[in-house]
Amino acid sequence: MADVVLNSVVKRFGEVEVIPPLDLTIPSGSFSVLVGPSGCGKSTLLRMIAGLEETTAGTISIGGHDVTDADPSERGIAMVFQSYALYPHMSVADNIGFALKLARKPRDEIRARVKEAAEILQLEDFLDRKPKALSGGQRQRVAIGRAIVRKPKVFLFDEPLSNLDAALRGQMRIELAELHSKLGATMIYVTHDQVEAMTMADQIVVLKGGVVQQAGAPMALYDAPQNVFVGQFIGAPKMNVFPGRAVDGFEADQIGIRPEDLTPAQSGGLVNGTVVYSEHLGAETIVHVRTGDIGRVVMRLNGNVALTPGTHIAMTAAPKAVHCFDASGARMPGGTAA
Numbered sequence: 001m002a003d004v005v006l007n008s009v010v011k012r013f014g015e016v017e018v019i020p021p022l023d024l025t026i027p028s029g030s031f032s033v034l035v036g037p038s039g040c041g042k043s044t045l046l047r048m049i050a051g052l053e054e055t056t057a058g059t060i061s062i063g064g065h066d067v068t069d070a071d072p073s074e075r076g077i078a079m080v081f082q083s084y085a086l087y088p089h090m091s092v093a094d095n096i097g098f099a100l101k102l103a104r105k106p107r108d109e110i111r112a113r114v115k116e117a118a119e120i121l122q123l124e125d126f127l128d129r130k131p132k133a134l135s136g137g138q139r140q141r142v143a144i145g146r147a148i149v150r151k152p153k154v155f156l157f158d159e160p161l162s163n164l165d166a167a168l169r170g171q172m173r174i175e176l177a178e179l180h181s182k183l184g185a186t187m188i189y190v191t192h193d194q195v196e197a198m199t200m201a202d203q204i205v206v207l208k209g210g211v212v213q214q215a216g217a218p219m220a221l222y223d224a225p226q227n228v229f230v231g232q233f234i235g236a237p238k239m240n241v242f243p244g245r246a247v248d249g250f251e252a253d254q255i256g257i258r259p260e261d262l263t264p265a266q267s268g269g270l271v272n273g274t275v276v277y278s279e280h281l282g283a284e285t286i287v288h289v290r291t292g293d294i295g296r297v298v299m300r301l302n303g304n305v306a307l308t309p310g311t312h313i314a315m316t317a318a319p320k321a322v323h324c325f326d327a328s329g330a331r332m333p334g335g336t337a338a
Contacts (some may be wrong), residue, residue, distance in 0.1 A: 001186050002063030002076065002153035003028040004049060009058035011044055011210070018044055019210035021058065026154075026188055026203070028063075031180045033189045033201035036233070041210035042190045043158055049188065050079050050156055063153050078147035079156040082163060084139045086131040093118075093127040096145040110149075117145040120182060121175075137168045144179070157189040161196065173199050194234055198222070206230050228329035231256045237286060242294035244324065247271065252324035252332055259286070259300035261321035269314030270322075271297055275307045289313060 004026035011019040019041045026032045034042040047053040049060060051072035059068045067075045086095050094101075097114045105113075118124045121141040131139055140160060147155055157176075161169045177200050180187055191197060197204045198218045206213040206221065206229070214226045218234075225231035225239075232238040237259045244252035247270050262271070273291035285305040289297045299315055307313065324332040 001028045001184060004154060004186065004188065005061045006045075006049075007059045007061075009045075009048065009060060010056045011041070011048060011053065012056045017210070019048075022210065022212060024205065024212060024215065026186060028186055029184055030203050031177070031187045031189065031201050032203040032205060033191060033197040034205050034207060035191055035194060035197040036207035036213075038192060040207040042192075042207050044210075045207070046079075046156055046158055046188060046190045049075075049154075050077055051075050052079075076153035077156055078150045078152035078154075079158065080140075080143050080147050080160050082159045084131070084143045084163075086139060086142055088131055091128050091130060092123060092134070092142050092145075095131065095142055096123075096149055099146060099150055113149040113151075114145075117148040120148060120179065121145050135168075136164050137172055140164065140172060141175070144176075148183070153186065155185055155187045157187065159191055160189075161191075162193075169196075176200060195236065198234070204234070206233060224331070225256075225323065226331050228254060228256065228325050231323060231325075237298045237300060239323070240297050241325075242297075247294075250322070250324070253327040254325040254329065256323040256325060257317050257321060259298040261317045262297070262299040262315045263301075263317070264299075265314040265316040267314060269316045271315045273297060273313060273315075275309055275311040275313055277309060278305070278307050280304055287313075289315070 006022060006024045008021045008023060010021050034045060036042050044053060048055050051070060055068050059066055061067060062075055093114050096117055097110045100110045100113060118127055121144060123141055123145060126134060126138060161172050164172060173196060201218055203215060204218050204221055205215040208229055214221055214230045221230055221234045228241055232241060235258055239256045239258050241254055241256045244250040244255040247255060271291060273289040275287060276290045277288045279286040285301045287299040287301060287307055289299060291297055320336050323336055326332050
């Protein structure tokens with residue numbers, strides 16, 4: 001295990017600065033997820049940590065050692081990419097152990113490390129198969145196994161689940177979280193999917209335009225987003241945000257209310273409108289409401305709730321569930337209306 005510390009790290013491509021001076025600490029043994037929309041700099045940042053992109057300015061240290069100018073092979077990292085990049089003519093065992101073979105490790109050591117990785121990833125019964133005989137999830141496990149055998153200080157994952165279907169992504173999220181628990185290793189994971197971030201991370205780093213918007217535990221970001229961008233990026237469906245003065249009793253420039261924090265009111269209510277559409281998902285119902293002054297509002301209700309289009313509805317929320325932001329989108333002192 002090792003911590004990763006970025007100190008005033010900058011990345012420029014020509015005259016374009018894609019990552020302004022950035023400070024970030026990835027604690028030793030943590031599962032940290034870099035998340036944000038396309039083009040926010042998360043993959044570039046990961047590649048800089050890996051040594052695959054040059055650092056324009058600043059320093060990167062791993063386990064207390066400055067690796068800013070070190071080759072990737074000297075950083076004690078292993079990277080798992082979106083593409084499995086397996087050798088089709090090799091068996092699973094040979095794919096997993098290939099890096100060790102290149103390093104001229106003894107055969108007995110290679111066999112032992114491959115066996116250990118296969119047991120961790122539940123691939124013992126597939127070691128003699130070729131990649132074409134495996135499912136997508138099994139191929140991704142082989143790619144992870146190739147990283148495990150190197151016994152790195154830090155694992156780097158660059159959107160490794162994006163090629164899998166929804167069911168496999170859900171399964172692999174659980175398996176990766178269990179893998180982190182077994183290995184206790186430092187893991188840095190890049191994704192644009194906030195569900196992956198919320199379910200796997202013990203630290204989420206939200207990026208926008210190469211700038212860290214907020215870093216912390218998943219529920220800390222959910223409960224107390226430091227700005228409108230984080231509030232709307234974390235959580236699904238995304239947080240409703242509208243002018244505070246459009247709602248009686250609020251002096252904030254903007255207020256945010258999560259769909260799951262809105263409930264139907266018998267009368268009055270904070271927000272009133274007309275049901276446009278209801279998504280019936282079995283365990284929950286997502287209700288889309290059109291209002292006169294603040295646009296569309298989304299409400300998330302437990303169970304199968306019958307609300308037909310055209311129905312007038314009043315909605316309310318507990319004061320502690322109303323997030324207050326200033327005109328720039330920053331969280332106001334106190335944060336909520338409570």
